Amino acid sequence: MFRAEFTLSKRQLGLLMIAAGLVTVVVTLGAEVLDSDSFGTLQKLGILLGVMSTLVGLTLLPLGDRPA
Structure with a gap:
């Protein structure tokens, strides 16, 4: 996970x-x-803030493994 080429996905x-x-x-x-x-x-x-963060996170889930 902590490799130089690691990219966080959406x-x-x-x-x-x-x-x-x-x-x-x-x-x-x-x-x-x-x-x-x-x-x-x-x-x-x-x-x-917690609810908004959760909602934004839920919208990112379907976007899959594309880089963030």
């Missing part, structure tokens, strides 16, 4: 973005459960 980039988005959403919601204060602006932005 499918791999999509999987990375989906994973990052889901982790962001889970961590943000977990912080809300632990904190139990009102849902703040940064938490809303974190959820929005």
Whole structure:
């Protein structure tokens, strides 16, 4: 994987973005459960960013093994 000629494919980039988005959403919601204060602006932005990252990742999956 770490060869000089390694190229990240759009499918791999999509999987990375989906994973990052889901982790962001889970961590943000977990912080809300632990904190139990009102849902703040940064938490809303974190959820929005995580959902957007997941959606972009889902659109990259069907593009296959073309270089990103």
